[in-house]
Amino acid sequence: MENTAIQIVKTFQDAGYEAYFAGGSVRDLLMGHEPKDYDIATSAKPDEIEAIIEGMHLESKSIPIGKQFGVILGIVHGHEFEIATFRSDSSTSDGRRPDAVIFTSAKEDAVRRDFTINGLFYDPFQKKVVDFVGGQKDIQQKRIRFIGEPHERVKEDHLRILRAIRFKNQFEFKYHPTTEKAIQELGHLIKDISWERIRDELNKMMLSGRRASAIDELVELGIMPHLIPEFMQTEGVDQPHQYHQEGDVMQHLLKALHDVPEEWVELDLLWAVLLHDIGKPATFELAPDRIRFDGHAGMSAQMARKILKRLKFSKASITKITWMIDHHMTIALIPKMKRLHQVNLFLHPWFEDLMKLHWCDEHGSIPIDLSLYETIMGLYEEFKNEKLLEDHSQPKLNGDEIMALTGLKPGPRIQEILHLLREAQLEGQVTTKEEAEGFVRGVGEG
Secondary structure, three states: OOHHHHHHHHHHHHOOEEEEEEOOOHHHHHHHOOOOOOOOEOOHHHHHHHHHHHHOOOOOOOEEEEHHHHHHEEEEEOOEEEEEEEEEEEOOOOOOOOEEEEOOOOOHHHHHEEEEEOOOOOOOOOEEEOOOOOOOHHHHHEEOOEEEEOOHHHHOOOOOHHHHHHHHOOOOEEEOHHHHHHHHHHHHOOOOOOHHHHHHHHHHHOOOOOOHHHHHHHHHOOHHHOOOHHOOOOOOOOOOOOOOOOOHHHHHHHHHOOOOOHHHHOOHHHHHHOOOOOOHHHOOEEEEOEEEOOHHHHHHHHHHHHHHHHOOOHHHHHHHHHHHHHHHHHHHHHHOHHHHHHHHHHOOOOOHHHHHHHHHHOOOOOOOHHHHHHHHHHHHHHHHHHHHHHOOOOOOOOOHHHHHHHHHOOHHHHHHHHHHHHHHOOOOOOOOOOHHHHHHHHHOOO
């Protein structure tokens, strides 16, 4: 992809235009990270960008994804690149989009961007960084700083509040004092952003390596009450000390989120971890023996559903996340369940995700006790090794055979017998077809 990006820059420069890598790709290169994508900024106008891209290669094409703002999507060698004309923005009236853009110089384009670390250009041929905003120094000093007047940058696009928090935690940087002040003073503006944009930015936070730190900072800077006020209710809610020496419910949730293994990082699981005990405050009870949260799993699932709907998550994600939350206390019952009920859970497509949630739940606690996790995973491995799915989950007789043996006619009773036969197989009471026939005759007579 990098070679194709370099080829595009060369094509524009050969045609007499300025062209550079821009924004996040330059930041990542300077920090020693591999860019996920390459944005290109150029002095060419949108029509000229389209003509150059279309003429590069037989399979190259351009898509005017934001032509009125000077942005063209170029697809070259199967890779996508946002290619934008140098521009400056006029005022914004919606806290997101500029009311108009003016095509201008590289310097003017740099100073309209959000943070100094994102306002850099790079010429891959001269191997030269073009820095009008002091971004290189801020990278060296590990500092997040708005370009220009911080309050004005936030007012131009309120989502920059969340972006600042994400970048600061993702890169383990610190804020420039004026940047932090603007975030604190204007944090309430985040409520004017669409829930879809908020969701997307929160998802980026969740996928970063320092997700728990970012969520904690949303609380510390007073942003979380505008996003997930239900999460704020978990602060200061005590838990039984013998099981939760880590602190209150909020600390438990943050610790659980912090300990999610990187190989398990997937949005549905991450959100289930964050919200799995969100219903504890509503179910808090100071019982004679200890603090209790009876029914908190179901309450948490209900509350999570409302939160996720508000954040415009897909129905599929909401269903999966809330199922995991609703069942996260069922885990404790598995070792004593009938084999049929165990297998029904083992066969569930989200069972392994449920166990990952349980592992994270335990890691969110001090002391960490993984004995139940290990017991259940042992049963699960036994289930898979015995190939119960293949050998025992399907009844050894079908409905026609049961009717022939019992003389019963089609109806609900046949389904009842099939269910009983399956349960008997799973419990090990029936292991052969002959034993199944004897079992069905006995049940049919009953």
